[in-house]
Amino acid sequence: MTVAATRLPVIAICGTTGVGKSQLAVELALHLSKTAPNRAKIINADAMQCYAGMDIITNKMPEAQRHGVEHLLMGFKQPGEQYVVGQWVQDSMKAIEETHKQNKIPIVVGGTSYWIQHLLFPNRLSQSELHVPAGPPELSEDVVHNLASLPPELLDLFSSLPDHPPSASDDPTLALSLHKLLSRLDPEMAMRWHWRDTRKVLRNIEIVRETGRIPSLIAGEQSKERVKARYRALCYWLYAEPDVLNPRLDARIDEMIETGLLNEIKEMRRIATAGSNDDTSNRDTDYTLGLYQAIGYKEFHEYLTTQDPSDRLFHESVDSMKHSTRKYAKRQISWLRNKLLPVVNEANTEDFLTPTYVLDATELGESWRSRVLDPALRITDAFLDFRELPDPKGLSSAAARLLNIPRRPVDPISVLQARRKIICQTCTTDPEQPCMIEDGTQWEAHRTTKVHRRLASKGTRVQMQMMMQAEKQAERRMKRKTPQAPGSLGSHLPSVLVK
Numbered sequence: 001m002t003v004a005a006t007r008l009p010v011i012a013i014c015g016t017t018g019v020g021k022s023q024l025a026v027e028l029a030l031h032l033s034k035t036a037p038n039r040a041k042i043i044n045a046d047a048m049q050c051y052a053g054m055d056i057i058t059n060k061m062p063e064a065q066r067h068g069v070e071h072l073l074m075g076f077k078q079p080g081e082q083y084v085v086g087q088w089v090q091d092s093m094k095a096i097e098e099t100h101k102q103n104k105i106p107i108v109v110g111g112t113s114y115w116i117q118h119l120l121f122p123n124r125l126s127q128s129e130l131h132v133p134a135g136p137p138e139l140s141e142d143v144v145h146n147l148a149s150l151p152p153e154l155l156d157l158f159s160s161l162p163d164h165p166p167s168a169s170d171d172p173t174l175a176l177s178l179h180k181l182l183s184r185l186d187p188e189m190a191m192r193w194h195w196r197d198t199r200k201v202l203r204n205i206e207i208v209r210e211t212g213r214i215p216s217l218i219a220g221e222q223s224k225e226r227v228k229a230r231y232r233a234l235c236y237w238l239y240a241e242p243d244v245l246n247p248r249l250d251a252r253i254d255e256m257i258e259t260g261l262l263n264e265i266k267e268m269r270r271i272a273t274a275g276s277n278d279d280t281s282n283r284d285t286d287y288t289l290g291l292y293q294a295i296g297y298k299e300f301h302e303y304l305t306t307q308d309p310s311d312r313l314f315h316e317s318v319d320s321m322k323h324s325t326r327k328y329a330k331r332q333i334s335w336l337r338n339k340l341l342p343v344v345n346e347a348n349t350e351d352f353l354t355p356t357y358v359l360d361a362t363e364l365g366e367s368w369r370s371r372v373l374d375p376a377l378r379i380t381d382a383f384l385d386f387r388e389l390p391d392p393k394g395l396s397s398a399a400a401r402l403l404n405i406p407r408r409p410v411d412p413i414s415v416l417q418a419r420r421k422i423i424c425q426t427c428t429t430d431p432e433q434p435c436m437i438e439d440g441t442q443w444e445a446h447r448t449t450k451v452h453r454r455l456a457s458k459g460t461r462v463q464m465q466m467m468m469q470a471e472k473q474a475e476r477r478m479k480r481k482t483p484q485a486p487g488s489l490g491s492h493l494p495s496v497l498v499k
């Protein structure tokens, strides 16, 4: 790509669900189109809205509200078709290039901030995230070596991994075995994840299987290169305070149900059932992935499969869907703050910035216009004209608070090492279920907890008693003049207590 091309603008809008991202994108596009007809195109960055149909569960903006603004990468995948982040990044890069060629401005908008981050800041994806793997990979020497040294039960586990991460509470044995397996394949990566974090543990083992390479070595390679922005991008984060957003999300779910959510879920179930009975379906079809991860599908599973379901079951399903939605919104905020912002900071250099603004979308109506739309129009105009931009932290108190993050390294290896876990020998009563604590502040905090201190003092007492017993035994032996091998005194103490 030439230098000139990288100077072409990209506007990105991220944020939680239910804050008016799509509306802002359309308003921005219409505003820009005042100077030239259809001057902007919207590129969808919502993993669920890539799928065709199912407009309610995927929260697609109704055609009428799009006001003729062209939306790309929207509704073009079939339910059950896999579509991974790397494929979307490739597709959206193409869409951006074509939009630029037409002298138009791409506005990337969606709740899948993870996608937007990898679009704006390249070189942080593993091979298996770049495309759906087409078959077994070639194994690297390290992987061959580590596999050869696995005990049979772990090798079996590696060749028949569970489809879904097990719950560590329901199946601690499997959770621990997976962690053991990861420790043998990639000790450095295993230190990073608690054995209870089965989703990450399993994901890393899958990376070994899909790429034939060791995940921490992939991270090491990526860390050699400093993160750089791919585009001259302007980034908006629409934020709403959770105590205001949550009731709004609840109300939206009630509305979704009224407008036919259950019919859509029934239709999805019908497609999945028909598809899984069809031998000719290709390997990219998986009815547990893609659209089938949309919030609501799983939550209504029991209700829709029970004969004569009760009202109570219905209300429980609704509550469960509301709960999942709130949790998702919380995760989205945490991603933006803890992942995206640090990467933006890291990539920023004196002569190449990615200006990033938090817009306070807590209130809708007039406040939304004055706090979200008006500043966005002003800032976008200034950005496109290469004029000076306002200080992001000065925009609102929410902006000042959310943008105030400590600077910390974001390269994959530093992230791995910063969050490595220590096994607390004191609190590990069952060696099969190690007590793992994150190094650093969490470890310091752990050492002052009541539980740890109580166990530590108990440990010391036991150690003292054992020392005294051992001494008495030694004295008795001395009296009996039994010859003693030097240093054998210590060997009476269990190794854990010796430190």
Ligand SMILES: [Zn+2]
Residues within 6 Å of the ligand: 424, 425, 426, 427, 428, 435, 446, 447, 452
């Ligand atoms: Zn402890």
